[in-house]
Amino acid sequence: MEHLLQRVEQWMHDVEQWVRQQPVEQLYAALAVLLLTIALLLLGRLFKRTKSNTIVLAGLSGSGKTVLFYQLRDGSFHHGTVTSMEPNDDCFILHSESEKKNKIKPVRIVDVPGHPRLRTKLDDFLPQAAGIVFVVDALDFLPSCRAIAEYLYDILTKADVVKKKIPVLILCNKADKVTAHSKEFIKKQLEKEIDKLRTSRTGLSTADITNEYTLGEQGETFSFVQCHNKVSVADASGLMGETSQLEQFIREHVKL
Numbered sequence: 001m002e003h004l005l006q007r008v009e010q011w012m013h014d015v016e017q018w019v020r021q022q023p024v025e026q027l028y029a030a031l032a033v034l035l036l037t038i039a040l041l042l043l044g045r046l047f048k049r050t051k052s053n054t055i056v057l058a059g060l061s062g063s064g065k066t067v068l069f070y071q072l073r074d075g076s077f078h079h080g081t082v083t084s085m086e087p088n089d090d091c092f093i094l095h096s097e098s099e100k101k102n103k104i105k106p107v108r109i110v111d112v113p114g115h116p117r118l119r120t121k122l123d124d125f126l127p128q129a130a131g132i133v134f135v136v137d138a139l140d141f142l143p144s145c146r147a148i149a150e151y152l153y154d155i156l157t158k159a160d161v162v163k164k165k166i167p168v169l170i171l172c173n174k175a176d177k178v179t180a181h182s183k184e185f186i187k188k189q190l191e192k193e194i195d196k197l198r199t200s201r202t203g204l205s206t207a208d209i210t211n212e213y214t215l216g217e218q219g220e221t222f223s224f225v226q227c228h229n230k231v232s233v234a235d236a237s238g239l240m241g242e243t244s245q246l247e248q249f250i251r252e253h254v255k256l
Contacts, residue, residue: 054108054109055108055133057133058155059114059136059151060114060144060148061114062114063136063137063173064137064174064239073094074095075096091107110125112125126161131253132167132168133168134169134171138235139179139180141186142189149197150197153198153201157213157214166229167232167249167252168227169233169234169246170231170233183234191224198222
């Protein structure tokens, strides 16, 4: 033990001598690098601890966002649900995971009204969003295809969505209905409509463009794989309580 202490003392002495021989500027630089490294490590740990647990539901009025919100929270679609005029905002354990309460991280779900005058409320929640679920009425899709594509285009080109690469799930609701369109059909039609929108909006003056980003590759037909963030498509049925693909998306982006 005594021999070990002597070696430690000798090592400390050698270090002290080495430090005395170094230029002061070099020591300051080394100290600055050390402090910066520690600060970055602390910030990294803080970021991991405060990772967002917010999932935003967006889409046109009548697409079924509020029904899905209640299914996720209560396991019921609440008879008499009406179009929301204010965001439904709550933090809870998903109903399907209620038996695992102590092991599961709560999720904050925000249901943003789909009325055109109220969509700006979406911007209030994007800075905290871990994911966006864009709900589409698969039953009444074609008559609203243009309006759906315009709203989706606006979301995909928002600065927060692009910079943070917020993942987007296009959720085709009411998929249980016999006459509902398939998610593959809806995906292709939306890509076609957004391709048209790209052409028309590129011709607008800079003053007319709200968002600062564009979609897709110039000179190529648009597809969702060209987006800055990941865009996926899934099915659901709010009324029937079929939300498994939606819950899978939530758990992929809100870690336990």
